Amino acid sequence: xxxxxxxxxxxxxxxxxxxxxxxxxxxxxxxxxxxxxxxxxxxxxxxxxxxxxxxxxxxxxxxxxxxxxxxxxxxxxxxxxxxxxxxxxxxxxxxxxxxxxxxxxxxxxxxxxxxxxxxxxxxxxxxxxxxxxxxxxxxxxxxxxxxxxxxxxxxxxxxxxxxxxxxxxxxxxxxxxxxxxxxxxxxxxxxxxxxxxxxxxxxxxxxxxxxxxxxxxxxxxxxxxxxxxxxxxxxxxxxxxxxxxxxxxxxxxxxxxxxxxxxxxxxxxxxxxxxxxxxxxxxxxxxxxxxxxxxxxxxxxxxxxxxxxxxxxxxxxxxxxxxx
Amino acid sequence: xxxxxxxxxxxxxxxxxxxxxxxxxxxxxxxxxxxxxxxxxxxxxxxxxxxxxxxxxxxxxxxxxxxxxxxxxxxxxxxxxxxxxxxxxxxxxxxxxxxxxxxxxxxxxxxxxxxxxxxxxxxxxxxxxxxxxxxxxxxxxxxxxxxxxxxxxxxxxxxxxxxxxxxxxxxxxxxxxxxxxxxxxxxxxxxxxxxxxxxxxxxxxxxxxxxxxxxxxxxxxxxxxxxxxxxxxxxxxxxxxxxxxxxxxxxxxxxxxxxxxxxxxxxxxxxxxxxxxxxxxxxxxxxxxxxxxxxxxxxxxxxxxxxxxxxxxxxxxxxxxxxx
Numbered sequence: 001x002x003x004x005x006x007x008x009x010x011x012x013x014x015x016x017x018x019x020x021x022x023x024x025x026x027x028x029x030x031x032x033x034x035x036x037x038x039x040x041x042x043x044x045x046x047x048x049x050x051x052x053x054x055x056x057x058x059x060x061x062x063x064x065x066x067x068x069x070x071x072x073x074x075x076x077x078x079x080x081x082x083x084x085x086x087x088x089x090x091x092x093x094x095x096x097x098x099x100x101x102x103x104x105x106x107x108x109x110x111x112x113x114x115x116x117x118x119x120x121x122x123x124x125x126x127x128x129x130x131x132x133x134x135x136x137x138x139x140x141x142x143x144x145x146x147x148x149x150x151x152x153x154x155x156x157x158x159x160x161x162x163x164x165x166x167x168x169x170x171x172x173x174x175x176x177x178x179x180x181x182x183x184x185x186x187x188x189x190x191x192x193x194x195x196x197x198x199x200x201x202x203x204x205x206x207x208x209x210x211x212x213x214x215x216x217x218x219x220x221x222x223x224x225x226x227x228x229x230x231x232x233x234x235x236x237x238x239x240x241x242x243x244x245x246x247x248x249x250x251x252x253x254x255x256x257x258x259x260x261x262x263x264x265x266x267x268x269x270x271x272x273x274x275x276x277x278x279x280x281x282x283x284x285x286x287x288x289x290x291x292x293x294x295x296x297x298x299x300x301x302x303x304x305x306x307x308x309x310x311x312x313x314x315x316x317x318x319x320x321x322x323x324x
Numbered sequence: 325x326x327x328x329x330x331x332x333x334x335x336x337x338x339x340x341x342x343x344x345x346x347x348x349x350x351x352x353x354x355x356x357x358x359x360x361x362x363x364x365x366x367x368x369x370x371x372x373x374x375x376x377x378x379x380x381x382x383x384x385x386x387x388x389x390x391x392x393x394x395x396x397x398x399x400x401x402x403x404x405x406x407x408x409x410x411x412x413x414x415x416x417x418x419x420x421x422x423x424x425x426x427x428x429x430x431x432x433x434x435x436x437x438x439x440x441x442x443x444x445x446x447x448x449x450x451x452x453x454x455x456x457x458x459x460x461x462x463x464x465x466x467x468x469x470x471x472x473x474x475x476x477x478x479x480x481x482x483x484x485x486x487x488x489x490x491x492x493x494x495x496x497x498x499x500x501x502x503x504x505x506x507x508x509x510x511x512x513x514x515x516x517x518x519x520x521x522x523x524x525x526x527x528x529x530x531x532x533x534x535x536x537x538x539x540x541x542x543x544x545x546x547x548x549x550x551x552x553x554x555x556x557x558x559x560x561x562x563x564x565x566x567x568x569x570x571x572x573x574x575x576x577x578x579x580x581x582x583x584x585x586x587x588x589x590x591x592x593x594x595x596x597x598x599x600x601x602x603x604x605x606x607x608x609x610x611x612x613x614x615x616x617x618x619x620x621x622x623x624x625x626x627x628x629x630x631x632x633x634x635x636x637x638x639x640x641x642x643x644x645x646x647x648x
Contacts, residue, residue: 073612081612130478142578153580154454157612160577165608166492167503168570177573177608246492249501251578253484254466256477284489284501288397288405288481 001121002064006313007055009048009068010111010305013037013085016044018051019303020059021310025122027303031055040088049101056102065105067312068094069114069305073157078108107312109319111135112159113150114308115263115298116143117318120150121311123299124261132248132257133298134161135264139174140182140244144255150319162186164247181247185240187266191217197232205230219266227270234272241273245280245295252293253286263298325445326388330637331379333372333392334435334629337361337409340368342375343627344383345634349446351627355379364412372418373425380426389429391636392418393438393629397481402432431636433643435459436483437474438632439587439622440467441642444474445635447623448585456572456581457622458485459588463498464506464568468579474643486510488571505571509564511589515541521556529554547593558596565597569604569619576617577610587622 001023008027010017016035019027031051036043052066072083078095099106109117116133119125125133129148135141140162144151151158162182163175170179171189183189195214198204205225210216225233248260260281262274278295285293300307312319325347334341340359343351355375360367376390396407402419423430433441440457443449449457453472459465464486468475475482486506487499494503495513507513519538522528529549534540549557572584584605586598602619609617624631636643 144578151579154582155580155612157610158578158580160580160610163577163610164488164574165490165570168490168567175610177610243492246489250488250574253487254468254482254575254578255475256479256482256484258478286481286484286487286499286501288479 001315002313004064004314005059005062006064006310007052007066008306008308008310009051009066010114010309011035011044011048011068011070012111012305013071016047016051017306018048018055019306019310020055020063021307021314023314025307027306029055030306035086037086041086041092044086044089045092045094045097048098052098052102063104065107065313066098066102067107067109067114067309068098069109069111069309070094071111073155074108074110075156076152078106080108105313107316107319109150109309109312110143110156110159111305112141113143113152113319114312115141115300115304116145116159116261116308117150117311118300118304118308119261119263119298120145120148121315121318122307123304124296125259128259130257131259131261132161132251132255134244134248134260134262136185136244136262137265138187140186140247141264142251146255149317152319161247161251164250166243166246166250181243184243185266187219190219190222190236190240190266194222194233194236197236201232204232206233219269223269223273226272237269237273238276241269241276242280245277246284248277248281248295249284252281252289256289258289258292258294260295261298262295263300263304268301325639326637328388328638329383329386330388330634331376331390332630332632332634333375333390334438334633335359335368335372335392335394336435336629337395340371340375341630342372342379343630343634344379344387345631345638347638349631351630353379354630359410361410365410365416368410368413369416369418369421372422376422376426387428389431389637390422390426391431391433391438391633392422393433393435393633394418395435397479398432398434398437399480400476402430404432429637431640431643433474433633433636434467434480434483435629436465437467437476437643438636439465439624439628440469440483440585440632441474441635442624442628442632443585443587443622444469444472445639445642446631447628448620449583452583454581455583455585456485456575456579458568458572458584458586460509460568460586461589462511464510464571465588466575470579473641476643485571485575488574490567490570490574505567508567511543514543514546514560514564518546518557518560521560525556528556530557543589543593547597550596551594561593561597562600565593565600566604569601570608572601572605572619573608576605576613580613582613582616582618584619585622586619587624587628592625
């Protein structure tokens, strides 16, 4: 890890979050702006630039560079390809463009990979050389840390644990395939299944918590209902955890890994959900993996994106992604 | 690749096959002995030694070393752990023991990994830096080539594509999990499903080919029946190919790979089975993978084990496995 500061940028479909990060993983100042995704790539890059310039302020000479975590596949030369939720982005040379504008090195990485890197350097994966990082939220994202580095795959697209088929004749996934684990436990699918289970149940705690408004049913509501003793919410979350465990077991078997670090919005789930994942994984992995396999909570919450992006600069060895 | 010769040993549950291999991948002489598995590790190691000594013969000074492909997980220090089909093998320091006896360097690798290495250096994967190698036979074995080297995983157990769950509530697999792809298409399971389909069908070509003897129903029979126009055999093989494709797609998504090289006993299947795998994989992989994804036939057949084992010596860069 280099000593000095780096700006980490977490580029999302609605918000650009940025932070000035020390080599100890401390966010010393931060900024948040709307992404303006609907206005296309130029507007979005302008927002990123604005956030970065704000953070550079008077400390510019201590800043080593800017890291960005972005949706979409990021090629080895830093091109962001077809990111979901960013209209008009086909292939954008984000690193190159931004580096020219602000005169600092810029590194770009996929957001799920950035989260994996953050947990590897500053979070629950610190000191672990090999693990699967999972971001459970709208979808199920993943990043693979091997030998202390992010495994990007030959084209920069690796880590897609959410698109592991767990039931070949299962429901259609957003990606077009059938039976991906994401099509069972992604936020929208999970909420939909909850609604199907409770729409005719006037005593449901879930409906009580959202005042009968189906649009407000989301995993955080299920967690709250489950903790208040609602059996349907608990069942759904245990089922979701069990199914996540199915996909994790396949991935751990293939890669011979023993650790899953799970974060993301939905992962602020009660401990019994983690326990359901753990039971499912232990039951399903191959015998040599059973004794050592662990599923732990990610440590960095919403800040993982910023911290992982900054780590691209502070510890360039973590990713073979191109610096521009 | 070093110039010189190496002995490659393919250690199986019933036969030890060994060959003297040149750096061009030519087997210049070979030997075959019974494994004597039932007599335990010492007897088996004795058989390996006998085969190796026979091949060393008068050319010993040109021989760089001995590579062995073995069932079971092989640790980084060359210990073979709990190989299936080799009774009495708990943890055997195969490399160390054999090296002391014959006075040459010995490298040990898992047999599915050896097959992957063989295809990478001498077969259908030659010139390819990244691919998934699959051995479809009794089970469904796998090996992962990344950056031109075998990916062994932190504990030497990587590549288990056969234990990808494709249906979480599917049939129980030999490994204890439910719904592994191996539990659908492994030789025994496939034969069993064939028997269930034809036992009451007096017109079945499958039954005709085995003279009504259910014990002789095996994938090669299904292939022959399918090529002779039997619709049940064809259906079963297309279904098996489709299901293999489900698991391959999950693995390719996770690792961002574009190529599968498939060999093994059952893989001598007619081209329509490969076509079924290809359709299934293309339909199921994520969009960025679709244009480039390929499934090709392995080139080396039964010799892959010997050639991959020899390659451990001829090109040590292919595997970080310990030389003893």
